[in-house]
Amino acid sequence: MKRRAPLIAKLTRSRYMPPWLPEAGYGDFADSNRLTDAQVRMISDWVAQGAKFGNLADLPAPPRFTSGWQLGPPDLIVEAKQAFALPAAGTDVYWNFIFTPPIDRLRYVRAVEVRPGDKRLVHHAAIVVDRSHWGREQEKSPGAGFPGMELTNRRSVFDPDDGHFLFWKPGGAPYVEPDGLAWRLAPGDDLVLNTHLRPSGKPEQVRPSIGLYFTDKPQTRYPMLVQLEHDGALNIPPGARDFMVSDDFKLPLDADVLAVYPHAHYLGKVLEGYATLPDGKRKWLIRIPDWDQNWQTVYRYKDPVFLPKGTVVSMRFHYDNSAANVRNPNQPPKLVSAGNHATDEMGHLWLQVLPRAAGDRRVELDEALMKHRLEKYPDDFRAHMILGALLLARANAGAAVPMAEAALRIQPKDAEARNLLGSAFMGVGRVPEAIVQFQQAVALRPDFVNARFNLGNAFARSNRWQEAIGEYNRVLAAYPNDGLAKQKFAQALVQYGDALLKDGKRSEAAAQYGKALSLDPKNEAAKARLQNR
Structure with missing residues (x-):
């Protein structure tokens, strides 16, 4: 210990040790490893005085490390x-x-x-x-x-x-x-x-x-991970000492921030996250003045950080692509862009956000995030898909059609996009076009049960009964206990029976009504038709 005392003083003064990246005063975090200024001075004074032993009776017990599972045997x-x-x-x-x-x-x-x-x-x-x-x-x-x-x-x-x-x-x-x-x-x-x-x-x-x-205690509160990023702007020239990437997102609701996780690679230097409140005041979430990805972690706040609706959350990440950056893996420096290799770059600020209102409000937050993402990346497939599905769920199929079409233009071989567009077509009465989309969806993914269910509904709506029955049978083969599939199948069988009855095929119609009742014993239409035979 005494031999290494000068090094201990040097590393604690520089705050290289103990490792703690966030700057003091820019977020109040739990489990902080940061030494106070008084503690750093005490270590320096101790070393200057010869690093002498104190009273051995005051020596704390050595730490005890768990060799197995830290929380005990898992379930x-x-x-x-x-x-x-x-x-x-x-x-x-x-x-x-x-x-x-x-x-x-x-x-x-x-x-x-x-x-x-x-x-x-x-x-x-x-x-x-x-x-x-x-x-x-x-x-x-x-x-x-x-x-x-x-x-x-x-x-x-x-x-x-x-x-x-x-x-x-x-x-x-x-x-x-x-x-x-x-x-x-x-x-x-x-x-x-x-x-x-x-x-x-x-x-x-x-x-x-x-x-x-x-x-045994169920989930009653529903946080969401909100990601700020602008990897599309990461194109760092060689020699650039202060290349900045930014992103800003306005919260659509009152929320608490529970934790923060900043992430960059070797060129990251100064990483900042802050919130601008509706009254214009700034509230810091985190600031890291000398990023080192070797010590990255999730930082949890001692107390939740409240941000009212309309707060703008911001990230400002600065990168150093110069030869002076000792962590730069490229010597001499070269152009670095975003990518999935360690020598590429990233700039992500993740926030764990818990809406204050009762219930699960994540969809509202997700919608705002996807709209923001389209502002940055107009050709973002996922954003088009999520916003299209939300429009469809709100019975706005007319607006969902162009959103789904945009997603399909971006990824024409995606079965989910075909299924979404088919569902939007159904909502506006374009059933033949919907059938084409559902058929292409199941051709791309034969095990795509939801698309098969939708295809069965579209066939039934077009009075193509045998084809509808075939799709419903495939759905029930995959999910034999699916109540909704049984109800839809039963409804289609009743309609098929009605069509047979119009053609004078009474016994065949009765058979369909019987099948419908076996699938859905509560189907009143099937009951009434069998009683009136």
């Missing part, structure tokens, strides 16, 4: 199906492992812990809840995992992404969600673990596991 442990073979050398690797927890009912998760295997190999990791199984579509074989840094989760517009930071880094402690904020996990949901891996100099096997801690 459920899931392990990656296959290990990933990390090469001995080369650039950083981003690999995604898929876990499907074996649960048979809806559960609420109060905490999650990642066991990465050899911690030397994993720089950090994050979990994404995948309810649509988009991750599986990226795998070459089941359980193999897939590469990629930036993940785009395909999800329902009315089920926004779970608003939780499920983040892991070496030395970090698992976070236990407060009552009412546990996140839901349904049977069949996948957990995608996005890992940042670093070669060690020899071939390694990486096979992580995840521990889940459940609670």
